[in-house]
Amino acid sequence: MATITRRMPLIIGVSQAVRRSSDVARETPFIPLLILTLLAFLAVFAPVIAPHSALDPVKPMREQCLAKYGIAACPYVDNVPPFWAREGTVHTPLGTDFLGRDVLSRLMYGARISLVVALTGTLVAGVIGTLLGVLAGYLGRWWDHIIMRITDAWLTMPSLVFAILLSSVRGPGLWNIVVILALVFWSRYARVARGEVLAIRERDFVKLAEINGVSKLRIVFRHIVPNVINTVMVVFSLQVGVAVIIEASLSFLGVGVPPPEPSWGLMMAQERESLMEGRWWLAVFPGICITMLVLSANMLGDWLRVRLDPQLRNR
Amino acid sequence: MRKYILLRCFYSIITLWLLVTIIFAMVRLTGDPVKMKGDVGADKAYLERIRHDWGLDQPLYRQYTSYIGNLLLGDFGHSFEKSLPVRTIYLERLPNSLKLGLAAFVISMVLGVPLGMLSALRVNTWWDNVGKTIALLGLSMPGFFVGLVLIIVFGVQLGWLPVLGKGTSAFIWSNPSTWVPFWFKDWSHLAMPAFALGWYFSGAMLRITRSGMLDVLGSDYIKLVRLKGVPEQVVIAKHALKNSLIPVLTLAGLNLLVMVNVAVVIEVIFNWPGVGQLLYDGLSNRDFPMVQGVVLMSGLMIVLLNFVIDVLYGFVDPRIRLSR
Amino acid sequence: MPPLLHVKDLKTHYFGFQGARVVKAVDGITFSLEAGETFGLVGESGCGKTTTCLSIVHLLPPSARIVSGRVELAGEDLVSKSQREMQMVRGRQIATILQDPMASLDPLFSIYNQVAEPAYYHLALRGSKLRHRVKELLAAVRIPSPEARMKEFPHQMSGGMRQRIVGAVAQAGGPRIIIADEPTTNLDVTIQLQYLNLLKDLQRASSVALIFVTHNLGIVAKMCDKVAVMYAGKIVEMQSVRGLFYHPKHPYTRALLDSIPKLGTKEPLFGIPGQPPDLADLPTGCSFHPRCQHAIDRCRSQEPREQSIGNGGTARCWLASQEIAR
Numbered sequence: 001m002a003t004i005t006r007r008m009p010l011i012i013g014v015s016q017a018v019r020r021s022s023d024v025a026r027e028t029p030f031i032p033l034l035i036l037t038l039l040a041f042l043a044v045f046a047p048v049i050a051p052h053s054a055l056d057p058v059k060p061m062r063e064q065c066l067a068k069y070g071i072a073a074c075p076y077v078d079n080v081p082p083f084w085a086r087e088g089t090v091h092t093p094l095g096t097d098f099l100g101r102d103v104l105s106r107l108m109y110g111a112r113i114s115l116v117v118a119l120t121g122t123l124v125a126g127v128i129g130t131l132l133g134v135l136a137g138y139l140g141r142w143w144d145h146i147i148m149r150i151t152d153a154w155l156t157m158p159s160l161v162f163a164i165l166l167s168s169v170r171g172p173g174l175w176n177i178v179v180i181l182a183l184v185f186w187s188r189y190a191r192v193a194r195g196e197v198l199a200i201r202e203r204d205f206v207k208l209a210e211i212n213g214v215s216k217l218r219i220v221f222r223h224i225v226p227n228v229i230n231t232v233m234v235v236f237s238l239q240v241g242v243a244v245i246i247e248a249s250l251s252f253l254g255v256g257v258p259p260p261e262p263s264w265g266l267m268m269a270q271e272r273e274s275l276m277e278g279r280w281w282l283a284v285f286p287g288i289c290i291t292m293l294v295l296s297a298n299m300l301g302d303w304l305r306v307r308l309d310p311q312l313r314n315r
Numbered sequence: 316m317r318k319y320i321l322l323r324c325f326y327s328i329i330t331l332w333l334l335v336t337i338i339f340a341m342v343r344l345t346g347d348p349v350k351m352k353g354d355v356g357a358d359k360a361y362l363e364r365i366r367h368d369w370g371l372d373q374p375l376y377r378q379y380t381s382y383i384g385n386l387l388l389g390d391f392g393h394s395f396e397k398s399l400p401v402r403t404i405y406l407e408r409l410p411n412s413l414k415l416g417l418a419a420f421v422i423s424m425v426l427g428v429p430l431g432m433l434s435a436l437r438v439n440t441w442w443d444n445v446g447k448t449i450a451l452l453g454l455s456m457p458g459f460f461v462g463l464v465l466i467i468v469f470g471v472q473l474g475w476l477p478v479l480g481k482g483t484s485a486f487i488w489s490n491p492s493t494w495v496p497f498w499f500k501d502w503s504h505l506a507m508p509a510f511a512l513g514w515y516f517s518g519a520m521l522r523i524t525r526s527g528m529l530d531v532l533g534s535d536y537i538k539l540v541r542l543k544g545v546p547e548q549v550v551i552a553k554h555a556l557k558n559s560l561i562p563v564l565t566l567a568g569l570n571l572l573v574m575v576n577v578a579v580v581i582e583v584i585f586n587w588p589g590v591g592q593l594l595y596d597g598l599s600n601r602d603f604p605m606v607q608g609v610v611l612m613s614g615l616m617i618v619l620l621n622f623v624i625d626v627l628y629g630f631v632d633p634r635i636r637l638s639r
Numbered sequence: 640m641p642p643l644l645h646v647k648d649l650k651t652h653y654f655g656f657q658g659a660r661v662v663k664a665v666d667g668i669t670f671s672l673e674a675g676e677t678f679g680l681v682g683e684s685g686c687g688k689t690t691t692c693l694s695i696v697h698l699l700p701p702s703a704r705i706v707s708g709r710v711e712l713a714g715e716d717l718v719s720k721s722q723r724e725m726q727m728v729r730g731r732q733i734a735t736i737l738q739d740p741m742a743s744l745d746p747l748f749s750i751y752n753q754v755a756e757p758a759y760y761h762l763a764l765r766g767s768k769l770r771h772r773v774k775e776l777l778a779a780v781r782i783p784s785p786e787a788r789m790k791e792f793p794h795q796m797s798g799g800m801r802q803r804i805v806g807a808v809a810q811a812g813g814p815r816i817i818i819a820d821e822p823t824t825n826l827d828v829t830i831q832l833q834y835l836n837l838l839k840d841l842q843r844a845s846s847v848a849l850i851f852v853t854h855n856l857g858i859v860a861k862m863c864d865k866v867a868v869m870y871a872g873k874i875v876e877m878q879s880v881r882g883l884f885y886h887p888k889h890p891y892t893r894a895l896l897d898s899i900p901k902l903g904t905k906e907p908l909f910g911i912p913g914q915p916p917d918l919a920d921l922p923t924g925c926s927f928h929p930r931c932q933h934a935i936d937r938c939r940s941q942e943p944r945e946q947s948i949g950n951g952g953t954a955r956c957w958l959a960s961q962e963i964a965r
Contacts, residue, residue, distance in 0.1 A: 149329060149330075149333060150333060150337070152330060152333075153329075153330045153333035153334045153337060154337060156330060156334060156614070156617055156618060156621065157334065157337070157338075157614060157617075158573055158613065158617070160579055160580075161579065161594065161609075161610055161613055162610070164579070164594060164598065164606065164610075165338070165341070165342065165606060165607065165610045166341060166342075166345060168597075168598060168603060168606045169342050169345060169603070170345055179345070183341065183345070241454070241455065245457045248457055248459075249457065249459065249579075249580050252459055252580060252583075253579070253580065253583065253595060253598065254598065254599070255598055268459070268460070268463065272463075272584070275463060275466060275467060280467045283463050283467075284463070284464065284467070287456075287457070287460035287463065287464070290457055290460060291455050291456045291457070291460065294454075294455040294456075294457070295451065295452070295455035298451060298454055298455050299451065302451075534742065535737060535739055535742035535743050536742060536743055536744055536745045536746070537745075538698070538737065539735070539737055539743045539744070539805070539808070540745065540756070541698055541729070542696060542698060542729055542730065542734070542735040542737075543729065543730040543734070543756055543757045543760075543808065543811075543812070544725075544726050544727060544728065544729035544730030544731055544757060544760065544761060544812065545726070545730070545756055545757075545760055546726055546760065547722070547726070549760075554745055554748075557747050558745065558746075558747055561747075632747070633746070633747060633792045633794075634746060634792070634794045
C-alpha cells in the first residue's frame with residue numbers, strides 16, 4: 001500500500017459520504033420489513049381485499065362458459081390461466097385452480113394460515129423452550145443434566161419426520177399443527193437459552209444479587225431472563241422461516257392444514273398433475289409466496305443477529 | 316482416543332434410549348395411534364380390535380417394556396398394509412435414500428464451501444455480497460419448491476431430464492453383484508432430486524464456511540504465519556483451509572442428517588423410492604406401525620451417524636487423536 | 640552507513656465507521672536501530688506500540704492504513720513495497736514474536752512443520768538439511784530432546800515452551816531484526832526471567848537487532864540499550880537506558896518511574912491520575928497535559944516538537960525545551 005497522494009483526499013471524501021449515507025440506508029432492513037408488512041396486511045384484511053372467496057368457485061362469466069363448455073352458464077370454470085395468457089382475464093388475475101377457485105384470493109387467505117401457524121407455533125415453542133433452558137442453566141446440577149440430555153435427544157430428531165409422526169396420531173387441523181410445531185421446536189430454544197444463562201450466571205451483577213439474599217425466582221426473572229431474551233429473539237426470527245417451511249411441507253404431504261383451507265403448501269400439492277400438463281403457475285405462485293415470507297423472516301433475523309452482537313458487525 | 320470413543324459410545328446409547336422413549340411418550344400422550352384408521356370412518360369394533368392387536372389396551376408400563384424389548388430384538392414393528400416387518404422394507408429402501416442423500420451432500424459441499432471461502436477471503440466486497448445473497452436464497456426456498464421448478468423447467472418444458480423414479484438400477488442386499496454398480500448408474504434420474512435436496516444445504520454450508528473461515532483468518536496463529544513471510548496462497552491453502560474445514564465438516568455431517576427431513580418431500584415429488592417415500596406411503600395407507608417404525612429406524616440411523624462423525628472428528632483433530 | 644532500520648515520521652491511522660472515526664494509533668514516530676542493538680518501546684496499553692510493530696512489517700488489519708512516513712530497512716523504504724515484496728522481508732529480514740504463546744501456534748501442524756516454514760520458504764532448505772536446522776534452532780532455545788519434540792503438537796507443550804518455540808520460529812529465517820511484542824506478558828513470572836536470558840543469549844550469538852515492546856520498565860532496564868516511551872501515538876521521550884532511568888526528561892516518563900513499587904519502603908503506591916486519551920479524540924496541544932502535574936499554558940495550546948536533548952536523545956515537552964534553552 002503506497003502512501004496516499006494529494007489527489008486522493010477529494011475522492012476519499014466523496015466516496016466516504018456516499019458510503020456513509022448508503023450504509024445508514026443499509027442498516028435498516030427495509031426490504032424484509034416491507035414484505036412482512038405487506039403479507040401481514042394481506043393476512044389481516046384478506047376478507048376485505050380479496051376479490052373472491054377462497055373456498056367457493058368463482059362465478060364464471062358468460063364468455064368463459066361458452067368458450068369452455070359451449071353453454072351459457074356453468075357452475076365453475078377450472079384452470080383459467082393468469083391474466084397475461086390468452087384465455088386469462090383480469091377478473092381472476094392469477095387464474096383459477098382445478099375447482100374453479102380464484103388463485104389470488106386463495107393466496108391472500110393462505111397468508112393468514114402461514115403467518116398464524118408459524119408465528120403462534122414458534123412463539124409457544126419459544127416460551128416453553130426458553131423457560132426450560134433457563135431453568136436448566138440456572139438450577140444446574142441434576143436439573144441441568146436431565147433437561148439437557150432430553151433436549152439433545154430431542155434435537156437429534158429431524159423436525160419434519162417428527163412432525164409427521166405427531167400429526168399421524170393427532171390428525172389434521174390448524175391448531176394441531178401449532179401444537180406440533182411447539183413440540184418439535186422447543187428444544188432449539190432450550191439449548192440457546194441455557195448457554196446464555198450459563199454465561200450470565202457467572203457475571204458479577206448476578207452474584208451480587210445472590211450474596212444479598214435475593215430469592216432465586218426473583219433473580220431469574222429480573223436479571224437473567226431480560227438478558228436471555230435478546231438471543232432468544234434472534235433464534236425466534238430465524239425459526240419462523242423454518243416453521244413456515246415445515247407447515248408448508250406438512251400441508252404438501254397432506255398431513256398439515258386440511259383442504260379446503262388454502263394453505264400454500266397444500267395448493268402446491270394439489271396442482272402437481274397440472275404441472276405435468278403445463279399449467280406451471282398454479283404451483284409456482286404459492287411457492288413464490290412461501291419464499292418471500294421465509295426470505296423476509298431470514299433477512300430480519302440476520303439483521304437482528306448483527307444488531308445484537310456488535311462483534312459480528314464487520315462480518 | 317480410546318476413552319473418547321468409549322465416552323461417545325455411551326453417550327450415543329443414552330441418546331438413543333431417550334429418543335425412543337420420547338417417541339413412545341409423544342405418540343401415546345398427544346394422540347391416538349388408531350386415529351388414522353378412525354379418520355377414514357372405520358367402525359368402533361374394528362378400531363377396538365386393532366387396539367387390542369397393537370397392545371394399546373395394556374397398561375402403559377407394560378406397553379413400554381414390550382416396546383423396548385422389541386426394539387432391542389430389532390423388531391421395529393410390522394407394516395399393517397404390507398404385512399412385512401418394517402425393518403425389512405426400510406433396509407430395502409435405504410440404499411436409495413443414501414444415494415440421493417450423498418449426491419445432495421456432494422452438491423451442497425461443491426456449491427457452498429468454495430463460495431463460502433471466497434466470501435470470507437473477499438469479505439465485505441461485491442463477491443461477499445453475492446455469496447451472502449446466494450446463501451440467503453438457498454435457505455429461503457423450500458426444497459420442494461425448487462424441485463417443482465426444476466421439473467417444470469428441465470422436465471416438462473425442456474424435456475432434458477427424466478422426472479420420475481430412480482431408473483432401473485437397484486441395490487439388492489442378497490445380490491452382491493448389484494452392490495457396486497448401483498451407485499454409478501442412472502445419474503440422469505438423480506440430477507434433479509439431488510439438486511433440489513442439496514440447494515437448501517448449500518446455503519447453510521456457505522454461511523458456516525464463511526464464518527468459520529473469518530474466525531480462522533482473524534486468529535493469532537494465522538497472523539504469525541503471515542509474519543513469518545509465508546506466501547499468501549500457502550497461508551490460505553495450508554493453514555486457513557485446514558483449520559476452518561474441521562468445524563465445517565462436522566457441521567456438514569450433521570446437516571446430512573437434517574437432509575433426511577427435506578428428503579421426504581423431495582422423494583414424494585420425484586417418486587424416488589427411498590425411506591422418505593415409505594413414510595408418505597405409511598401416511599397415505601393409514602399404516603401407523605409403518606410410520607412409527609420408519610421414524611424409529613431413522614432415529615437409529617441418525618444416532619449411529621452422529622457417532623461415526625464424532626469418531627472421525629477424533630481422528631482428524633490431533634488434540635483428540637493423541638490423547639489417551 | 641545508514642542505520643539498519645530507520646523509521647521516519649510514521650503515521651498509521653485506523654479508519655472506522657466508514658471513515659467517520661479516525662484513530663491516530665501512530666502519529667509521527669521517528670527512531671532508528673543499529674545492528675545488534677536492543678531497542679525498547681514502552682507505554683501503556685493502547686498507546687500504539689503494537690500498531691508500530693505491525694506497520695514496520697506492513698501487516699495491518701484492513702481498517703488501518705499507513706498514512707505517511709517511511710520505514711527504511713538498510714536504506715530501502717518498506718512502506719512503498721507491495722505485499723508480495725514484503726513477504727520476502729517478513730521472516731527473512733524482520734521476524735516477529737507475538738504476545739500470547741497459546742494462540743500463536745497453529746494447533747493442527749507439528750512443531751517441526753511450523754519451525755521449518757520460514758527456513759523452507761526463505762532459505763530454501765529441504766530434507767535432511769532442513770531437519771538439521773530445525774533441530775539446531777530448537778536446541779538454541781533450550782528445548783530438551785528436540786528430535787522427539789519436533790513431531791509433537793502445540794497443545795502438548797506448556798506456555799513457556801511454546802514461547803520458546805515461537806522464538807525458534809523467529810530465528811528460523813535468519814533475520815536481522817526481531818520484533819518482540821510483549822513476549823513475556825503471558826508467561827509465569829518464574830519463566831519470564833529464563834526467557835529474557837534466552838533472548839539475550841540468542842541475540843549475542845547471532846547479533847540480531849531486537850525491538851522489545853513492553854509496558855514493564857524493569858524488563859527494559861535489563862534488556863535494552865536504547866528506549867523510547869510512547870504516549871497517545873507519539874514518542875514522548877527517547878534516550879539510552881541509563882539516560883532515561885537517571886535523567887528522565889518527560890513528566891510521563893518520570894511518572895512511570897515513580898509508579899514502580901519500591902521494596903523496603905511503606906510509601907503509598909503512586910499512580911498516574913486520569914486515563915489515557917481516546918486516540919480518535921485527542922486533547923489539544925500536548926496529549927499528556929490533562930494528566931501532567933507540571934503543565935503550563937503552552938502545553939494546553941501547542942503541541943510540543945521533538946526536541947533533541949543531547950547524546951542522541953529526544954523529548955517532546957515544552958518544559959524540557961525550556962530546560963535546554965536555559
